[in-house]
Each structure stands twice: as structure tokens, then as C-alpha cells.
Amino acid sequence: MNSYSQEVTLYKQFGGHIDFTIIGNSMNLDENGAFSNCVINTSSSATLNLTDDETIKGAYLYWAGSGPGDFGVQLNNESITSQRNFNAVLETVDLPYFSAFYDVTAQIISERNTEYTLSELDLTDIISAYCPNGTNFAGWAILVIYENPNLPLNQINIYDGLEYVPNELSISLNNIDVIDTIDSKIGFIAWEGDAFLSVNESLYINGNLIGNPPLNPNDNAFNGTNTYTNSDELYNMDLDEYSIQNNIAIGDDTVNIQLTSGQDFVMINTIITKLNSQLPDATISIDNFQITSCNNRETQCYVTVYNNNSTKELPVNTSITIYGDENLLATTFTTSIIPINGSESIEIPLIIPESILQDFELKAVVNEINPVLEIRTDNNEYFLFINYPLPPVLEVQSPIENCNLGFEKGIFDFSDIYTEIITTVGSDVTITFYPTEEDYLNDTAPINPNFDYENISNPQTIYIKATNDLTGCYSYVTLPISVYNCPPFIPDGFSPNGDGINDEFNISGLYDIFTSFNLEIYNRWGTLVYDTNQNKEPWNGRLYNTKELVPTGVYYYILYPNDSNYKTVQGSVYVSR
Template structure:
């Protein structure tokens, strides 16, 4: 069974471990009232060298003991050893496989480490004894043993991050990988704002350190060599100990933590950490720093945006966060908005944003035509519009949010032929706009609406309610047609034109006050040819009446020397109509008056 497991591990190694090592780099950061502890145990019965037996355990245990006010927020299991790796272990009887794996090759020998997030398990079980089992390297360690030194090792460690309301606001950084010392490991902590160096600490998980080898094994902070003798002398950092428990029998592994409060100063904004070893083969798996650094961390996200068809303005809603922080983000923190790197708007936060809080804002941005219709919109907090910030933050690289946006371009307006209709009165007529549009056989699959001007169409206001029975309000008048075509729409336009059509002149009328045909009703004349002049003559050619648009002929006399206001006798009379319209000549005819 174990042989077949080794074959599987070798196959995984061939696939996964193409590089010689994974350098230590930042994995997680916690900002708040956080600290950590670590437990674990070795699989080795003794240190390497000195003719130590070449054997190794497959199980070991360690106890976790936290105070009642220390609430677990994260727990990470690391296990490591000689060879390509055992990635199928059990933790308190629970099968465990890696979330991530690391490897390192030194002197043609392979070493491995694995990582799994076990937060839920530790939160559920709490303070108890934890056992790693089914961790079997027995069949592959032989090549790693030697009479003098050797590099056969196996072990596991748990890093437990906890929150304690009695703690100050700290920045806790977890770095991990699998990097070999004596390679010089240097980590620079930037963006600090050290307000208090009390309880500042650094810790690490390391493998294969031997207490019997103490050649230039140093941990330095800002150039100062540190240690915590007698457990960890300044020249023997990797000596099989656990600083949290005081254990000295973690053969070939170290779980150490150092007080660095005298090696970092209030006001420091960076710290340099270095690890070296002059002879002992040591692999660093993780490094943890805890510093009382109080800084905000501004981030921004776009919540929503509105783009209207044909509009260069976009309205956006955004949120500024101060989530991963140890200090409030001050009011008036600047925000810049860019379209393809061109500044298109600026704003500021209105209030102090407390730790783990946020503020919502809105702004209208005018996108210049030079940017184009498709662009990347960038929201950048702590930016004065030139890419420069004024706030020192925990993370200076997470201040922006980007999204690809496209303006809604309206297709060009389509012009349709004008439509004419006879004047029905005062340069007005009734038009069936729906029929007019349908005559052009335009395919319409969505909503269609009619408007009297382009502005109303764009704003979706004052739609023509009954387009089948529409009276024009000017002559000529332009009608706009909107067809929804998501995400935008199409626009058509045509003119309606009212013209004066030839009037219909009756051959007679009977002014006898019976309310039927009582006046010379020339249809298509009154309120249409509004400036017309009408003249009536008797059979002798005498002018007896003059009228206009406001004075039609009811058979009464209003011209001549006598009979003003009297009705004319039965007979034939002659008329002349001057239309005062350049399209029409004067018209002459006769009309018969009868009673």
C-alpha cells in the first residue's frame, strides 16, 4: 500500500514541481486586533547526524490551548519532509489533501511542503490534542540519511490566527513558500505606520535545523541580530525548538517567535528582515510578523452605472471601502475617474470611513468625444487626478477599479418623404401618423412611439398619445418616430405639410333663416384662405357686397347707395374671389339666391 502511494507521489512530483523552490512571499494579511500562536510536532526521533538511526514516525501530536477571549479566525496546517511528498494524510482522523504544495531541490535531493486551510476544523474542535497520522515517509528517507549529517526529516505545524479585543490594532503578515537557507532570505515590509512597538514580533516555521550546527544562523531586523536565549541563541536560530511552548525536542524543525520591539521604532514605515545560515541545511516554510501599525486601506468599487442612448454623460454609483485597515480613512480623500487614462471627473469622500466600513457616492461623468465610444473606465481612490495620493495606506496597490464600458450610439436619423394634406382650418389638418409610417414598409418588432420634437424623443416625454388622429401644430411640422431596439433605439423623421386645396363653390343658397343652406358657404375657403376677399355683384354689375374671412355673405347688402342691411331679391348674382395666395388666381362665377 505504501509502495503504491510512493509511486503516486512521484507522479505528482513529476507534474507539479517543475521549479527548484518557491521563494517566500506574502500569502495573507490580517489587520485588526490580531495575534497568533503555533503548535506542531516532528516525526523524527532524534536529530540528524551523529550516527542517528535512519527511521521516522508516521504520526505525532500536539496540544492547542487558547484563552477564552482569543477567537480563532484562521488556522493553517503546514506539513513537510524529505522526498517528493506525502499529500494524503489524516488530521484527527479527517483525511487531508493540500490546497497548495511547495518543493525545493538541493544537491539532487527533493524536499516538499504542503499547505491546507483547516480553519473550520480548529474552530469546531477548539482547545484539544491534535494528531497528524498516515504521514508516511518511511520508504523514501533512506537516501536522505547519512552517518554524519543527513537531511531526513518530517513534521507538521499549525499557525493559528486569533482575534483578542484586548490587543492593539496590529498588522499581521503571513509569508510562505519553501526557500532554502543559506540562501539569504530578505523581506521588506513597506507601508507601515508603527505607533507602538510593544509586543512586536516575528516568527517562522523552519525544517531540518539541527541544534548541533550553529554556524552563522542569524535572524536580523533592520540589521540588528536578534534571538531569545537560551532557547534560541543569536547564532543558532534553527535548533529544534518551539518558542510558544518551550519545547526543545522538535528534532529537525523549528516553530519560533521573537520579540522585536527593541529593533523597530515608533514612526518606522518599513522594516527589513533577513535570515541566514552558514552551514545547516534549513528550509523556511513561513514567516509571520505582528506589528502595531495603524493605517487605512482605501479601495473602491463601481456599484452601478447608467448610460443613455446618444448621451456622452454617464451616471455612476460607487463605494469606497476601508476594509483591510487598522485606522479610519479620513474625510476628503480624493477620488479620480479616468476614461482610457484621460481624467473625466473628480470627487472626495464626505466623512471619515471607519475600520471595516464604507461610503457610497455618485457622480456624473462627461466622456469626451476624443475618447471614443468604447473605453476603460477607471475609478481610483486616493488620487488627486495626476496619479498621486496623499494618504499612507497599508496597501498602496489596491486603490483602483476598472471596467470596460461602451456608450450607446444611436444610428443616424432616417429621413422619410414629407406628407401633404389639405388645410382644414388655420393651416391645420388631421394626419394618421401610424398609416404614414407603415406606408414605408419598415420592419418594426418593438415599441414604436411618435414625438413632436427630438428632445422629447430623447427624454421619453410628451409622446403623441393618439398618433392615428393628430393635428399638426405648425406648418410644416417635423414628426419624430422612435423604435425601441435594445440597448438603444432607431429614429425616423418626416415632415407633415398642410396646403390650401381648391375650394368648392356652391351654385346657390337660400337665406330664409331655416338653418339650412342660409349663406354662401364656399367650402375650403373660410379659415383656410384666411386673407381672401369676396365681392358680390348684381346683374347690372353693381357691387352690393364685400366680405372676407370674418364676414361671409348671408345674402345681405353692405355696399352701394341704398338698401344697406337688406336682403337681396331672388335672382342670379355674380362673385369674384381674390384668394391672396400665390398658388391661386382670382376666381369669377355666379350664384343663385332663392327663398
């Protein structure tokens, strides 16, 4: 008999004052076979009964059947989509089979002792191909791990997959540490076992034939039975439990299971072991790796050492080693005894070698130096890929020159520059404008780029800082700004009639800008009638010596800007009434 299947391997471990039980039911109406009715249910029920002092720690639903798979079911009307799937193919008849998994811990804790109904497991459309060779089946089971303070300290290992039993199947269960053999047991969730097929069907633990007669005879281990309800009508599935305290020895670190079957097509889905064990189990996590600034090699690594799923305290001075791309970066030790299900958090200063920047793999290892004996040694490492990001790249900014509005002041609009930078570097970067280098260094007096800005010196250097919001990595670029004297606007006339409108010869862009200017006004005969500068009032159409209004007419001016960028300007202005 040939088949494709998935190896049964360790899924989860528990430690403490714990034990397990299994509930479930078949969808078959009777034992399948060539002459059975080719009919199957889509729902069935089973009841969970725990005592008041038994606290649920975990609950796992498995369901299985003929066909490529039905991975959406309901448990007590709660819709479930499988989280893990297993498949097998019986190649001699080219037929597939499946198993599915879902963690139902929260639901079982909430509903606790009640009748559980699995529904919507509908294989009615596909089983006709399976009935002739007697492999039409469907069923479900819930494995429940519970804690009871009156129990001894135990280690429970859950192994799952989907392995078929051809003539012989051997499964080696590792991650075992036998401290005491008392009350040790093993449980099975298996599918498609038939009571009437008992040809060379046997179960061996560490080479010893075991059984549980009369429910599970030594020559018919998988026979459609339920140890937990003492039922022999769990058609085409088995929820069986066996004592193995006489089949293991103190110090064993593996349990070897051997199954044989001369005819029956049996699939092993889940194996559960309970052993008395008193050992710690050290694990570690990297909680935070602090990048203080871009490419800063001095940093802090924050780790937590756990002693979860253990049955003994983790001793003080358990080692912690930190590696960067296999380069040893630091070694330290726990400072306290870590109790069962306890933890200790530790801050470790690091200096990252320049050779491994920018990107590297950070590895934390617990219990590596002078290791203490523990339940598992394959869960002592934690990996974290570190990406030292480059600072945001900012383009060099072109200088901005605006007109002098007076006393070397100007108005500047940074909004377009801000928008262009954000578009270039991305929305996860914060852009900040600062008026001076000191403000940039101290993160003070930021400029809001959405409002007009008046310079505080001329010229002035604006500092633009780009900060990566995720890492704090930053860069900056400078923006030179300055004001210059724009050409003044000289009107061609004014009317000093006292109406408050255009009463003065007001040259826009002259006062407070060309602060050294001189302006002279002459009549048509070349006589000076008025002169002014930064410190005198504009000409109001009166003679500077008599204060009398000049007659209507054309007058001539000479403007001396006294600015190296401008020449003397001569022109005329008309004075009207």
C-alpha cells in the same frame, strides 16, 4: 550550497486588537542525520488553547517535507487539497523539497480549542534518498490570528514563500509602519533546522543579533524548537517567536532579516510580524458600472471605499479618482469618517469619452490626492475591464403577404422567424415582437410569436426587438406584413333542396374580400335570373323577382371582381335538386 527557492513576500495583513499564535508538530521520530533511523510518521498532533475572550480572525495551515510534494492531507479527518504550493531544489544533490498552504479558518473557528491531527502526509516512499544527507523531514503548522479587546491596536503582517538559507539570506519585509515598539515581535515557521548543527547559524533583525536562550541560542536559531510549548523536540522544524521591540524604531517602514548558516540547510516558509500601529488602510472596489444603453456615454459608477485591516479611522474627504484608459473621468471625496473595518459606498456620474469606446480599462484609485498616511499604499487601486457590447445584429426581414380572409384581415405565423433569429443571435438575447412603433418604444402589447397573429391594419409594420439579457443593449428590425385578395374559388354546382348542405352558390373568398364585386346569373336564354353583391345574399337557386326555384339545369354567371388585379370571370354552374 546552491538551491532554487521562492521568495518570501507579503501574503496577508490584519489590523485591530489582535495577536497571533502557532501550533504544529513534526513527523520525524528524531532529529535527522546520516545515522538516524530512516523512518517518518504520516500523522502527528498538536493542541490549540485560546482563552474565552480571544476570537479567531484567521487560521492558515502550512505543511512541508522532502520530495516533490504531497498536496492532499487531512486535518482532524477533514480532507484538504493545497490552495498554494511552494518548492525548492537543493541543486548540490538535485533533491526537491516542498511546502503547501490551505486556509483552515472555518474549521478552526468551528472546532476551536481541541487537539488537531494532521494525517495522510505520507513521504515514506521517497525519504530514502534524503536520509544519507540528513534532509529527510516532514511537518505542519497552523498560524492563528485572534482578536482580544484587551490588546492594543496592532498590525500583523504574514509573509510566506520558501527560501533556503545558504551561507547567508537577507529578507526585507515591507508594508511596515512602526508607531510604537512595545511588545513588537516576529515569528517564524521554518523547516529542516538541526539542533546539532550550529556552525555560524545566527539571526539578525535590522543588523542586531537576536536569540531566545536557552531555547534558541544566538548561534543556533533554527534548532528544532517550539517557542509556544517551550519544546526542544520539534525535530527538523521550528515554530519560534522573538521579541523585536529593541531592534526596531518608531517610523521604520521595513524590517530587514538576515540569517546565516555555515552548514545547516534551513528553509524559511512563513514570517509573521506584530507591531503596534495606528493607521488607516484605504482600499476601493468598483461594485457596479451601469451601462444604461448601447454606446450611451452618460453612465453611473458605484464604488465602495473600505478601511479594513486598519488600526485607525480613515478621515473624511479621502480622495477617489476614476480613470478610463488613464483618462481622468471623475474626482470625488468620501463624505464621512470611515471607522476601522468600515466602508462607504458612493455613486459617481461619468461621461465616457467617445475616443475610448467600445472597450477600455476602468480604474478607481483611493487616497491619491493629498494622501493621508496609511498602512499600505500598494492596495489603493481597483481595475475593471469594460466591454461596451454592440447591439445584437438582426437581419432585414422579407415582407410577408397572406390571403385576405375578410375585411383585409389575415393570419400570420411568426414562429419560424423567431426560431431563426434566436438561432442567429444566441440564447442570451430576448426577442420581442410589437404590433406598432409606439408599442415598441413603450414596451407594450408584445406579440407571442408562438401563436397565430391577426393583423390590425393593412399594410402593417411589425417591430422585432432583440435585447441582450446581460447588458440591456438592444436593436430592432421591421417586418412588413400585408394581405391581398387571393383568387376566389367558384364551385361548378349546388343543390338548393333545403337540406342545409350546399344550398347556395357560395363562392369562397369572395364576400368580405372583394367588397365591390357584382355577380350576375343568367339562364340559357340569356335572361337575368339573379344578381348579388357584397350587401346581398348569395344566390339560393331562386328567381330574384318571384322567389321560385329555378328548374334543374345549367346557368351562366358573370363575376365582376372590381379589383384592378383581376379580370371579369364568366362560367357556368349546374343547379340540381
